[in-house]
Amino acid sequence: MMVNKKGVIGLGALIAGSAMLLAGCAGGGSAGNTDSADGDSTPITVWVDIERKPALEDVAKSFTEDTGIEVKLVTKDFATVDQDFISQVPTGKGPDIIVSPHDKLGSYVSAGVVAPLELGDVADGFAESAMQAMTYDGKVYGVPYSIENVALVRNTDLAPNPATTFDEVIANGKAAGTEYPFLVGLSPEQGDPYHMYPLQTSFGSQVFAQNADGSYDASQLVLGDEAGTAFATWLAGQGAAGTGVFNANIDGDKAREFFLAGKSPYYLTGPWNVPAIKDAGINYAIDPLPSAGGQEAKPFIGVNGFFLSSKSENALAATNFIVNYLSTEDAQMSLYEVGGRPPALTAAYEKAAADDADVAAFGKIGQTGAPMPAIPEMGGVWSDWGNAELSIIKGEGGDPATVWQTAATNIQSKIG
Amino acid sequence: MADVKSAETKAPAAPSAWGDDPFHKPQRRLTSGGLVALLVKVVLLAIIDALTIFAVWVLVAKGDWIAAIVLALVVIGVNFIYIRPGLLPGKYLTPGLAFLAVFQVFVIIYTGYIAFTNAGDQHNSTKEDAIAQIVRTSQERVPDSPEYTVEVYKQADQFGLLVAEPGGDTAFGTSDQALEEASSAPDGWEKLNLSQIVRFQDEILAINVPVSDDINDGTLRTSDGQKAYVYVSSLEYDESADTFTNTETGQVYADDGQGNFRAEDGTTLTPGWRVVVGWQNFAYAFTNEQIRDPLIRVTLWTFFFAAASTFVCFAMGLFLAIVLNHPTLRGKKIYRILVILPYAFPAYLTGLVWAGLFNQEFGFINQVLLGGAQIPWLAEPWLARGVVIFVNMWLGYAYMFLVCTGALQSLPDDIIEAAKVDGAGAWRIFRSVKLPLLFVAVAPLLIATFAYNFNNFGVIYMLTRGNPRFTDTTLDIGATDIMITMVYKVAFGGGGGRDLGLASALSILIFIIVTIVAVISFRQTKALEDLN
Numbered sequence: 001m002m003v004n005k006k007g008v009i010g011l012g013a014l015i016a017g018s019a020m021l022l023a024g025c026a027g028g029g030s031a032g033n034t035d036s037a038d039g040d041s042t043p044i045t046v047w048v049d050i051e052r053k054p055a056l057e058d059v060a061k062s063f064t065e066d067t068g069i070e071v072k073l074v075t076k077d078f079a080t081v082d083q084d085f086i087s088q089v090p091t092g093k094g095p096d097i098i099v100s101p102h103d104k105l106g107s108y109v110s111a112g113v114v115a116p117l118e119l120g121d122v123a124d125g126f127a128e129s130a131m132q133a134m135t136y137d138g139k140v141y142g143v144p145y146s147i148e149n150v151a152l153v154r155n156t157d158l159a160p161n162p163a164t165t166f167d168e169v170i171a172n173g174k175a176a177g178t179e180y181p182f183l184v185g186l187s188p189e190q191g192d193p194y195h196m197y198p199l200q201t202s203f204g205s206q207v208f209a210q211n212a213d214g215s216y217d218a219s220q221l222v223l224g225d226e227a228g229t230a231f232a233t234w235l236a237g238q239g240a241a242g243t244g245v246f247n248a249n250i251d252g253d254k255a256r257e258f259f260l261a262g263k264s265p266y267y268l269t270g271p272w273n274v275p276a277i278k279d280a281g282i283n284y285a286i287d288p289l290p291s292a293g294g295q296e297a298k299p300f301i302g303v304n305g306f307f308l309s310s311k312s313e314n315a316l317a318a319t320n321f322i323v324n325y326l327s328t329e330d331a332q333m334s335l336y337e338v339g340g341r342p343p344a345l346t347a348a349y350e351k352a353a354a355d356d357a358d359v360a361a362f363g364k365i366g367q368t369g370a371p372m373p374a375i376p377e378m379g380g381v382w383s384d385w386g387n388a389e390l391s392i393i394k395g396e397g398g399d400p401a402t403v404w405q406t407a408a409t410n411i412q413s414k415i416g
Numbered sequence: 417m418a419d420v421k422s423a424e425t426k427a428p429a430a431p432s433a434w435g436d437d438p439f440h441k442p443q444r445r446l447t448s449g450g451l452v453a454l455l456v457k458v459v460l461l462a463i464i465d466a467l468t469i470f471a472v473w474v475l476v477a478k479g480d481w482i483a484a485i486v487l488a489l490v491v492i493g494v495n496f497i498y499i500r501p502g503l504l505p506g507k508y509l510t511p512g513l514a515f516l517a518v519f520q521v522f523v524i525i526y527t528g529y530i531a532f533t534n535a536g537d538q539h540n541s542t543k544e545d546a547i548a549q550i551v552r553t554s555q556e557r558v559p560d561s562p563e564y565t566v567e568v569y570k571q572a573d574q575f576g577l578l579v580a581e582p583g584g585d586t587a588f589g590t591s592d593q594a595l596e597e598a599s600s601a602p603d604g605w606e607k608l609n610l611s612q613i614v615r616f617q618d619e620i621l622a623i624n625v626p627v628s629d630d631i632n633d634g635t636l637r638t639s640d641g642q643k644a645y646v647y648v649s650s651l652e653y654d655e656s657a658d659t660f661t662n663t664e665t666g667q668v669y670a671d672d673g674q675g676n677f678r679a680e681d682g683t684t685l686t687p688g689w690r691v692v693v694g695w696q697n698f699a700y701a702f703t704n705e706q707i708r709d710p711l712i713r714v715t716l717w718t719f720f721f722a723a724a725s726t727f728v729c730f731a732m733g734l735f736l737a738i739v740l741n742h743p744t745l746r747g748k749k750i751y752r753i754l755v756i757l758p759y760a761f762p763a764y765l766t767g768l769v770w771a772g773l774f775n776q777e778f779g780f781i782n783q784v785l786l787g788g789a790q791i792p793w794l795a796e797p798w799l800a801r802g803v804v805i806f807v808n809m810w811l812g813y814a815y816m817f818l819v820c821t822g823a824l825q826s827l828p829d830d831i832i833e834a835a836k837v838d839g840a841g842a843w844r845i846f847r848s849v850k851l852p853l854l855f856v857a858v859a860p861l862l863i864a865t866f867a868y869n870f871n872n873f874g875v876i877y878m879l880t881r882g883n884p885r886f887t888d889t890t891l892d893i894g895a896t897d898i899m900i901t902m903v904y905k906v907a908f909g910g911g912g913g914r915d916l917g918l919a920s921a922l923s924i925l926i927f928i929i930v931t932i933v934a935v936i937s938f939r940q941t942k943a944l945e946d947l948n
Binding site: 041066067068069083086087090107109110111112113115116117118120121137138139188189190247248249250254310311314315316317319320323324383384387391394397406410411413414 | 550557777889908914
């Protein structure tokens with residue numbers, strides 16, 4: 001009767017599995033904590049990526065020592081963690097805390113999966129741009145811990161002196177006699193508006209208009225304004241049809257490879273590529289990107305932070321952990337030591353900057369940067385924006401101003 | 417199948433189950449497997465029943481009666497089938513049917529259900545959750561109000577806060593009693609330590625101490641049991657009318673039946689909740705011109721892509737199969753291994769590798785093979801489409817080669833012999849004898865390959881991501897997008913988060929198309945079977 005037995009086993013597993021599933025689903029939202037046994041508190045679950053996990057372990061340990069509440073660090077894939085978070089929080093299966101870049105905040109808020117936090121006096125310790133990034137619709141939703149942005153990395157053997165204008169960068173690059181005067185990674189299919197943004201802002205062009213408090217106004221797409229058109233026209237002159245400074249076939253990997261091979265003195269990139277540059281034994285300096293259009297070149301800044309789930313069953317403990325433990329200098333320093341990104345807490349940043357000139361350089365450039373808009377409408381912007389830049393660089397689609405305008409119109413009709 | 421066979425050979429203890437014909441000896445069935453088998457059966461059933469009782473108990477406690485009843489009925493049915501003699505076919509069928517129900521029927525029904533809802537990032541939970549979240553986010557700290565240090569006290573079921581005011585005074589209050597100056601908590605109130613605070617966190621988070629008798633001054637709330645701030649609410653929920661009212665502007669937000677609280681001027685409160693919206697998603701796919709026109713183009717290309725991929729894979733596979741099947745060819749094995757190699761690479765990886773090889777400036781194809789030509793393989797729509805089909809052929813021909821080799825080798829020699837005797841040449845034999853016989857065996861596989869390629873998400877996504885992009889639509893759709901990648905982009909890509917309802921509706925449309933194509937094709941192939 002083997003087949004029979006297998007059937008029973010399979011069926012048993014199936015029914016047990018689905019029963020647990022059903023029970024689990026139903027159990028989600030409303031399970032109260034009042035009946036938990038004495039001193040036996042539910043642990044706090046934190047979704048974190050593999051890189052930051054070690055840094056959080058120490059903070060978690062000291063929290064557990066103080067409060068007796070355990071912190072469970074669950075490693076998640078950072079590329080899809082936002083989607084998992086949005087799908088799982090309503091079922092009650094999500095984490096209590098998520099580590100996430102701030103540009104997802106708008107989607108979290110409109111999906112109703114994060115709870116506002118009141119940081120009180122703690123907020124004063126953070127860089128202003130970091131707090132701005134954690135604020136959505138006038139409310140603070142997270143504790144920031146790092147700020148990242150792009151800057152111009154210069155190979156000091158090939159270009160000994162910093163440039164003051166972008167034209168000078170190109171002139172220096174050509175004078176260095178290398179294969180490329182300037183490198184930036186562009187996706188051959190999608191372009192890369194993120195890396196190109198400081199050049200765009202140097203023409204005074206933004207994506208969305210900013211309110212007085214620095215937040216973005218989703219109803220005012222200003223991408224297609226005069227400044228944007230000026231940028232587009234300039235970009236065409238630097239593309240395949242012009243000087244060829246920008247090359248749509250050099251993607252992020254190629255740009256890095258070429259810079260490491262000494263094929264260019266300049267590389268527009270973020271702190272994440274600095275370790276590789278250091279390892280390659282290149283003498284480098286980190287400069288602010290000089291202006292191409294006359295105004296200040298502001299890169300996008302991305303702020304990573306900790307957010308509280310709106311359906312956390314352990315909200316009080318989790319809030320305590322976020323607000324009182326993750327905002328401390330020690331916590332911010334250990335996160336910095338693992339990730340190498342400038343801390344968002346000013347005191348920690350100053351300490352880190354004193355030790356490490358790279359952090360100081362990136363941090364200083366970031367202070368003048370523009371927080372990436374966290375509004376959900378931003379999701380509809382990237383594709384058209386990047387493709388417009390790409391076709392302008394390739395010299396396709398005719399008049400660059402028209403290409404740019406079309407993209408702006410398309411985005412406007414998409415976001416409604 | 418291998419498992420069943422090994423079970424058969426390894427289990428000499430129960431040969432009678434296989435040797436005897438159980439259909440004709442119902443009276444022996446209960447013990448036919450011997451005592452061990454009976455014991456195992458009873459134990460497993462007991463475990464299932466125990467788990468079920470637990471699950472039903474949990475479900476009833478949660479008030480989920482439908483799931484509890486369905487589960488109970490299913491398990492009672494299972495017990496009945498396995499305990500009662502004379503239901504042998506049921507024993508074999510039940511596990512399969514249960515799996516079918518869970519993994520196929522449920523999935524299809526659920527997808528169908530989602531297609532008729534507005535499920536998505538902004539409508540992903542229940543109305544209760546949405547209301548709770550709107551209430552929560554409408555709490556605003558009174559500007560420039562101080563930070564209070566608090567201690568939490570408890571008396572019976574009541575909770576109170578002892579507040580240290582910035583001036584140095586202390587005050588005590590509860591949700592029912594406004595803050596009053598007091599040097600310490602009243603008698604009978606017990607101070608909670610940190611672990612107690614955590615244990616009663618739901619109640620403590622709900623504490624709402626009015627700062628004064630005037631409710632508009634705001635209430636004191638704590639979010640960590642240590643510090644408190646004065647909050648005012650900008651929105652008020654009226655349970656009887658089911659509306660939110662803005663306390664400042666007086667604007668009223670009412671349930672609009674589409675899963676949102678909407679004001680008269682059209683503004684909505686976030687988040688929304690999931691509701692059934694009927695045919696709206698389907699109607700949207702056909703009426704929204706941003707989707708409709710690209711959808712038509714994408715559909716045509718999808719058919720072309722699936723048909724062309726199937727054809728080139730088959731043609732290439734058959735060609736190689738015939739060549740490498742030649743009786744006098746030496747080193748057949750080595751050739752065959754080489755030919756099958758692409759089959760061993762994961763398609764996702766090769767997609768990325770091929771994308772690199774086809775890079776306009778640095779790719780191997782242009783730089784090495786074509787001597788530095790600048791052919792925009794992936795940037796020009798028709799070239800990109802050609803590349804996609806080529807790469808898909810590279811991925812798929814090995815399978816067709818295996819199938820065709822097998823089919824060719826199983827062709828009876830005598831028919832070919834007879835054709836030769838009749839004076840047919842090699843081409844004639846191939847066209848009139850081998851190919852039709854081959855089709856009998858291969859046609860169903862071709863249909864399956866077509867259906868597979870119709871939804872071949874991996875190759876498109878990894879190779880081109882659907883690019884080059886169409887310039888005349890605002891959707892992020894391009895020349896090499898097939899329907900499934902378009903669904904993915906519409907559902908997960910474009911502005912404003914995911915729209916699972918629309919994605920489900922579109923997948924149902926694809927499902928219907930594939931089904932129609934498959935049914936028609938299988939009907940056609942029946943004609944082929946008459947050849948035998």
